[in-house]
Amino acid sequence: METKKTVVITGVLGGIGTQLAQTFKENNYTVIGFDVKDQQSPYCDKFFKFDLHKYCSDADYKREAEATFDVEIPEIFVLINNAAVQILSSLSELQLQDWNQTLNVNLTGPLMLSQYFLAKLEKAKGSIINIASIHHQLTKKRFVSYASSKSALVGLTKALSVDLQGRVRVNAISPAAIDTQMLRDGFDNNEAKVQMLNEIHPSQRIGKPQEVSQLALLLAEDKLGFINGANLNIDGGISNVLKDLD
Template sequence: MANMKTVLITGVLGGIGSQLAKTFKENKYKVIGLDIRTAPTPNCDQFYRFDLHQYCSDPVYKKEMEAIFEQEIPELFLLINNAAVQLLASVDELRLEDWNQTLNVNLTGPLMLSQFFLSRLEKSLGSIINIASIHHQLTKKRFVAYASSKSALVGLTKAMSVDLQGRVRVNAISPAAIDTQMLRDGFNNDEAKVQLLNELHPSQRIGKPQEVSQLALLLAEDKLGFINGANLNIDGGISNVLKDLE
């Protein structure tokens, strides 16, 4: 176990998070998972229930969790900041508490975890991968908080890559629509709507969680070590589409 590379994945129980865990586990990584929910996690070697919002807003909780991490996670090769919240509201109805929670989970949390694990990542010549979103550049109504947080996460990725030069690589992945239960729930599991979404993409389909996880695996490995401060869109070509009147 000592020779295995260790990856820490936040939001490990989500559609993308669980696939990240599976892919890295299959590739002989030691997988440590964090999530606000608890559930069986067959692809995690270690799992901790963890509230990113509380970690950013409650100094006592932060200290408690960091004491656990200090003892239980002595080495780290890769940090994947995948956890996110998506609280929808228009500008005129957006509540400050929802805005703050969104920024804490989607932006401040990734920074603070990066700070905490920095010395371990540097020692292992490792890297950080932030899971951003197509919403960093293309968004929809009522996604004000979410789109702002993901845009800032891409900015944070670039700034950290410069600030940590020669120490730790930092990259981002920005998926478009990925076929997860969360996405299907958003369409009330209406298969016809999912099919329409497929057809909007030049690829004629939406993405699969394993495509995101395979990209993360490639980014983590030394073979692509010159990729640093990048934001890689994985979007089936949708960001090239300009809709015209029928």
């Protein structure tokens, strides 16, 4: 019987994170989930309540977490850095603590987890997948911290692919609007607004979490091993749209 490969997914309880866990579980992976929330997931073989912000800012917390992972995660084939925070503010109202938390969770955390798991990923000839965002290239007002962090995450992906050449592949996925509860909450669960969002995409709909997870699964597998240092947009064509005035 083929040995199951292990995937570690951060932000595993969110809309995309849950679907990532389900897709990899259904494809015979051992799924290890990290999330700052403490809830059970039916798709995780192991789950750890884990605070990426504290991991990056508290040396004692980092040491204790890694001591646990040393024992509980003996091997890993794929690291998916999916966890993110999105704190909206304009430049004039931006708080330094919000900026630092955003960078810790969205950028420094992926860097430090990649560093921590590097030896095990290299041994498994595995890969790292960073979940970035369309905001790395197209953004809106009040997304200063989030857009900056996702731009840097794409840059980190490219830099790591070069730095780790021949050792571990590193790729990024940049979704646009994906139909999650977080997105709907951002539109105050207003179905008319969500419908308008569907219609401005050339695909005439927004994305589904399983489309992101299926792309991640393809990137994780050896069949597409020549894809390295790539950032793949999954955006329904919205990045090609220049809106005319009505």
